Amino acid sequence: MPLPNDLKDKFIEIVEVNHVLTDPSLYGPYTDDFTDHYKSQPLVILRPNSTEQVSQIIKLCAENRLGVVVQGGNTNLTGSASTSTPDSEVLISLTRMKNLVSVDTKGDSMVVEAGMTLADVHKCAEDNGKFFPLSFAAEGNATIGGCLACNAGGVAVLRYGTTRELVLGIEVVLPDGRIWNGLRSLRKDNTGYDLKNLFMGSEGTLGVITKVVLKLFPIPKEKETSLVCVESPAKAVALLNRVKDSAGSLLTAFELISEKPISRVKKNLPDVEVPELSPSPWKVLLELSLFEKKEESVLESILEQAFEAEEITDAIIANSLKDSHKFWHVRESIPLADRTEGGSIHSDISLPIASIPEFLEVSLKRLKEEFPWIEDSIFGHLGDGNLHYNFVSPEDPTLTYRFEEEIRRNLYTTVIEYNGSISAEHGIGMLKKHHNDEFKDPIELELMKKIKNAIDPEGIMNPGKLI
Ligand SMILES: Cc1cc2nc3c(=O)[nH]c(=O)nc-3n(C[C@H](O)[C@H](O)[C@H](O)COP(=O)(O)OP(=O)(O)OC[C@H]3O[C@@H](n4cnc5c(N)ncnc54)[C@H](O)[C@@H]3O)c2cc1C
Incomplete structure (x- = not known):
């Protein structure tokens, strides 16, 4: 069904005419999903810029029993931000709600609006001398609200945990339009059920997350990154335990990669520089984050012991941040190389x-x-x-x-x-x-x-x- 005119007028009253999209030729970024599996057909796309606007939209949708799909960067890989029935659901994009609200450098926390991209969250933290660890290849587009709604993981979970472990408080517009202000920055709050954790991982099925209190951390001073050859996943698990025992919480990432996707990167993406190592069926990409500068490499001695114990057959340690980015770029290029295949x-x-x-x-x-x-x-x-x-x-x-x-x-x-x-x-x-x-x-x-x-x-x- 087309959007009834009286409803359209009410939406325009809430978010202004430029942010009520009814022309499908403007829908592209909101309706075409990353996997090419899903193509949304929304009744209308709305782009609010405040919690109050979201609340008014949801009240109107509830009164009219309209389905609501909330969307951040639309980088999900499961069709979770696409409409499920054509021409009957309202798609709300939060990408205009991208402001920094406040930073508490003494309490190590920061409040941001849910539509801020993960890359901008990193920048806001860094501008204030702090670090926000959640990180993955889609961080330029994925929003922090989407990360909460999917309880995103990424490459630093080993040290810092998933999104659930990085959040202190949230503000949510509930399905009847009421606003729950749970924007507390407390590290301890034992007053009953942990409601914020219900909304994290709920994939937009319980309400609209509009603001978030994030935990902040010290910025690591240095990183040691290595690409290692192993003969089998069992050897990789042995290496993982060795590095955990020796480096403890310095270990921030430990990625296993089969040789097959690496060879597809070489074949399909010739511009990606793949470091030369001796042949092996599996590789490990691992990273330590250090909080003080060390004269000697921590990783080198651990890898030497692993070599003597025959857990690894070859290894290369990044000499610079640029080298480290190159190693990660190979890992992050795999999905594109596979799609090309x-x-x-x-x-x-x-x-x-x-x-x-x-x-x-x-x-x-x-x-x-x-x-x-x-x-x-x-x-x-x-x-x-x-x-x-x-x-x-x-x-x-x-x-x-x-x-x-x-x-x-x-x-x-x-x-x-x-x-x-x-x-x-x-x-x-x-x-x-x-x-x-x-x-x-x-x-x-x-x-x-x-x-x-x-x-x-x-x-x-x-x-x-x-x-
Ligand atoms: C190249 C690539 C690499 C990726 N790597 C990883 C990875 O390593 N780890 C990982 O966990 N994920 C990864 N993802 C998946 C994806 O980026 C994450 O799930 C991300 O958290 C989605 O954020 P988004 O803003 O794009 O959310 P969207 O795709 O817009 O939405 C995802 C879900 O969240 C809901 N939602 C969005 N915003 C809100 C809100 N404010 N309130 C309530 N619900 C909301 C939507 O309704 C939907 O259900 C990757 C994706 C790509 C394309």
């Missing part, structure tokens, strides 16, 4: 770390038995037990898409058998909703539905996602 589908599973070597062996065998043509692309945050277990089908790119359901079911069955999770960081959205229904504990699902009904009884927030 053809038929790329992705997953973001997590497992108990010790079981990963056996899990990889068993799951690959089962997948190859059912889909002999499939090619894997495995990389991810081994230090967090989180793997991006992706696939390509270069011979016929349509194959992986045609068999996507079966491939996911095959993989997730093994994940659950090994006590893992079908989503470590990207969330459920529309992509994995039915898999979550199938694989999540039924009691947990029932409790989630009860919470959803209690907070959003009319079911207007992000219909068709998560539950």
Whole structure:
């Protein structure tokens, strides 16, 4: 149905005419999702610039029983910020709400509006002599509100935790339009249920996060980054334990990368400089963050011991920040190299770390038995037990898409058998909703539905996602 004129006029009263979009030729950035799987058809796109405007919009949507999809940078990989029914849902983009509200350098916290990009959050922290650690390849577009709503992970979880561990307080517009001001910066608050944690990871199904109190940290003085060759995931786990024992909390990232995606980066993205190392089926990219300058490399002696213990076969340590960026650039180029290869589908599973070597062996065998043509692309945050277990089908790119359901079911069955999770960081959205229904504990699902009904009884927030 087209947007009724009286409703359009009321939206214009709230956010002004320029920010009420009804012309589909202007919709592109809001409706085309990163994975090319989903194409939204919203009733209207609204771009508020304050909590009060969001509150008035939600009140109007609730009165008219209109579904609401909240959107930040639209960088999710699960269809969670796309409409689920054509021409019936209101899409609210928070990208105009991007202001710094306040910084408390003595209490190490900062309040920002939810539409600020993660890259700008980093800059605001740095401008005030502090560090905000959440980091991943889409940080130039992903908003901090989207990071909370997905409980984003990224490359520094090992040291600093996921988004949930980086947030002290939030402000939320509830599904009836009321504003909950939970903008407290307390490190300790034991007055009952931790409500802010309900909204984090809720994928826009419980309310609109409009402001956030973030934890800040000291800026690391130096980084030591290394790219290491290992013969197997078991050797990588042994190395992980060695580095954790020797370097403790200095270890901020520990990424496992199969040689296959690296060779696709070399083949498909010739501009990306891949460091020369001796051949090995797996690589590890690891990073230490140091808070004082050291004369000697901390990493070098740990890697020497690992070499003597035959855990690693070769290693290269970055000589400069530029080199370190080069190493990370290889890792971050993998999704694009896979997409170029053809038929790329992705997953973001997590497992108990010790079981990963056996899990990889068993799951690959089962997948190859059912889909002999499939090619894997495995990389991810081994230090967090989180793997991006992706696939390509270069011979016929349509194959992986045609068999996507079966491939996911095959993989997730093994994940659950090994006590893992079908989503470590990207969330459920529309992509994995039915898999979550199938694989999540039924009691947990029932409790989630009860919470959803209690907070959003009319079911207007992000219909068709998560539950
Ligand atoms: C190249 C690439 C690399 C990535 N790497 C990682 C990674 O390493 N780790 C990781 O965790 N993720 C990663 N992602 C996924 C994605 O960037 C994150 O999930 C990010 O948190 C999404 O933020 P966004 O602002 O784009 O949210 P959107 O995509 O706009 O929205 C995502 C979900 O959050 C909801 N939402 C958005 N804003 C709000 C709000 N203010 N209030 C309530 N709900 C809201 C939406 O309704 C939707 O359900 C990657 C994505 C890409 C494209």
